[in-house]
Amino acid sequence: MLERAVDLLVIGAGPAGLAAGLAAAESGVGEVLLLDRMEEPGGILPQCIHNGFGLRYFREELTGPEYAIRFVDLLSKFPSVKVKTGTMVLELMKDHRVITASPGEGMVAYQAKAVILAMGCRERPRGAINIPGFRPAGVFTAGTVQRFVNIEGYLPGHRAVILGSGDIGLIMARRLTMEGVVVPAVLEIMPYSSGLTRNVVQCLEDFGIPLLLSHTVVKIIGKHRVEGVMVAPVDQNFTPVNAQAFTIDCDTLVLSVGLIPENELSLMAGVELDPATGGPRVDAGYQTSVSGVFACGNVAHVHDLVDDVSEESRVAGQMAAQFITKGTLVASPLKVQPGRNIRSVVPQRINSAQPTTLYIRVSFPERDVTLRVGESAVREKVVTPGETIRLIVQPEQLKSCQEFLPVSIEVEKHD
Amino acid sequence: MTELTCIICPLGCRIGVKPAAAGMKITGHGCRRGEDYARDEVTNPKRTLTSVVRMGESGQLLPVKTAGQIPKDKIFEAMAELKKIRVEVPVEIGQVIRGNFAGTGVALVATKRVVSN
Numbered sequence: 452m453l454e455r456a457v458d459l460l461v462i463g464a465g466p467a468g469l470a471a472g473l474a475a476a477e478s479g480v481g482e483v484l485l486l487d488r489m490e491e492p493g494g495i496l497p498q499c500i501h502n503g504f505g506l507r508y509f510r511e512e513l514t515g516p517e518y519a520i521r522f523v524d525l526l527s528k529f530p531s532v533k534v535k536t537g538t539m540v541l542e543l544m545k546d547h548r549v550i551t552a553s554p555g556e557g558m559v560a561y562q563a564k565a566v567i568l569a570m571g572c573r574e575r576p577r578g579a580i581n582i583p584g585f586r587p588a589g590v591f592t593a594g595t596v597q598r599f600v601n602i603e604g605y606l607p608g609h610r611a612v613i614l615g616s617g618d619i620g621l622i623m624a625r626r627l628t629m630e631g632v633v634v635p636a637v638l639e640i641m642p643y644s645s646g647l648t649r650n651v652v653q654c655l656e657d658f659g660i661p662l663l664l665s666h667t668v669v670k671i672i673g674k675h676r677v678e679g680v681m682v683a684p685v686d687q688n689f690t691p692v693n694a695q696a697f698t699i700d701c702d703t704l705v706l707s708v709g710l711i712p713e714n715e716l717s718l719m720a721g722v723e724l725d726p727a728t729g730g731p732r733v734d735a736g737y738q739t740s741v742s743g744v745f746a747c748g749n750v751a752h753v754h755d756l757v758d759d760v761s762e763e764s765r766v767a768g769q770m771a772a773q774f775i776t777k778g779t780l781v782a783s784p785l786k787v788q789p790g791r792n793i794r795s796v797v798p799q800r801i802n803s804a805q806p807t808t809l810y811i812r813v814s815f816p817e818r819d820v821t822l823r824v825g826e827s828a829v830r831e832k833v834v835t836p837g838e839t840i841r842l843i844v845q846p847e848q849l850k851s852c853q854e855f856l857p858v859s860i861e862v863e864k865h866d
Numbered sequence: 867m868t869e870l871t872c873i874i875c876p877l878g879c880r881i882g883v884k885p886a887a888a889g890m891k892i893t894g895h896g897c898r899r900g901e902d903y904a905r906d907e908v909t910n911p912k913r914t915l916t917s918v919v920r921m922g923e924s925g926q927l928l929p930v931k932t933a934g935q936i937p938k939d940k941i942f943e944a945m946a947e948l949k950k951i952r953v954e955v956p957v958e959i960g961q962v963i964r965g966n967f968a969g970t971g972v973a974l975v976a977t978k979r980v981v982s983n
Contacts (some may be wrong), residue, residue, distance in 0.1 A: 517959060604925065
């Protein structure tokens with residue numbers, strides 16, 4: 452097996468890997484290698500042909516491919532930064548040794564001084580939610596449909612029911628409708644949509660596509676090809692009320708039922724994961740529990756905006772660069788303590804050496820609440836699980852914190 | 867009265883628009899941007915179109931977008947126009963594929979760089 456040495460190895464050349472690699476190169480790291488299993492860099496962005504990307508990061512409204520190329524072009528200015536596509540990482544070890552395979556070079560082992568995990572996430576498939584029925588053709592995850600329609604040039608079917616009203620489900624409802632596919636309904640098991648309001652409006656309302664909240668698919672009908680889905684409303688325990696089930700004719704079922712950070716390599720290297728995010732526990736520098744291994748982007752926690760991915764990945768890249776030159780980083784002794792209506796906070800540990808951006812996700816929607824972070828309080832008119840709260844914490848706000856930084860959503864008591 | 871949800875910020879104010887003596891009465895908005903959005907939505911709703919076109923020999927797909935917003939009711943007509951287009955390599959980002967696309971006065975531009983087949 453070929454053996455090579457690099458300074459920084461970045462696993463994944465999607466938006467997280469690209470931003471982290473760029474920040475590391477800008478910070479002076481020598482040999483930076485980005486590896487990606489797809490045929491081109493950009494991660495999920497090349498198939499996200501819709502716009503809405505970069506509103507904060509570039510102050511422009513870009514499509515996915517345009518956003519990705521900004522970073523690819525910036526990276527190309529650094530001769531010691533290489534991006535290898537069509538390369539699969541098979542193993543990651545605690546000591547930063549990485550085993551890879553690619554058609555062009557076969558098996559290659561790299562020894563890196565630091566590693567950045569930027570593998571992104573996977574979609575939950577039918578099996579994860581166990582929808583009854585045979586296994587007919589015509590059941591796809593929304594991202595797969597997006598790949599087929601926007602890159603491969605195929606429609607998945609002619610009549611598609613979509614399960615899940617998260618952003619990817621909403622975006623595909625619109626995309627399919629524009630390409631002549633009939634979308635009879637989008638179903639959502641929760642009593643609210645987890646997607647951005649602008650997507651509910653521009654993807655469903657614009658096209659008159661019904662959104663059935665508190666409904667789910669209880670059976671897929673069809674043996675060789677999907678013929679329809681049996682749909683039922685759910686009660687407050689999310690149990691389907693079978694007595695009220697009805698059938699929607701369709702030849703395609705599109706699943707948009709959750710994203711799972713892809714951390715098989717992280718576990719292999721002994722990285723500790725946070726069950727609340729599904730990703731590695733990270734500190735203020737995005738370093739994981741394994742020294743010299745950093746994580747950023749969707750692999751650490753699922754994001755709503757790519758701008759947030761780029762922002763946090765830059766920090767990871769800068770800190771990886773510091774690790775490579777200095778060997779250690781400022782410790783993050785303050786443990787974030789999620790309280791009422793907080794599903795997750797990233798990073799999970801911080802310090803008071805510099806301002807830190809916290810990415811906070813609530814568990815359920817509420818109106819007119821107060822977000823408490825340590826001593827400080829911020830009024831929020833609306834908080835919802837589908838929209839991450841981004842809050843910059845200043846060192847002064849942490850003065851009274853000893854070991855923990857409590858974060859919670861409080862409902863103000865009115866007289 | 868027309869009711870719509872504003873998309874300008876995450877608040878998603880529910881806005882009502884009624885014809886009134888001097889034009890339009892807009893209620894429920896939380897800010898000026900929402901008021902403007904509601905007015906546009908009711909008088910002349912527009913959207914940016916994003917889709918794909920085929921490239922010449924390979925049949926590879928090229929993502930494209932309208933350089934500005936086009937009337938919402940022209941979307942399906944515009945989609946049909948896209949089917950007639952074949953683009954040749956090389957293509958640069960922002961390259962105009964069709965000027966005054968589908969009679970909207972707005973250009974159709976490439977959003978991906980394609981160097982060769």
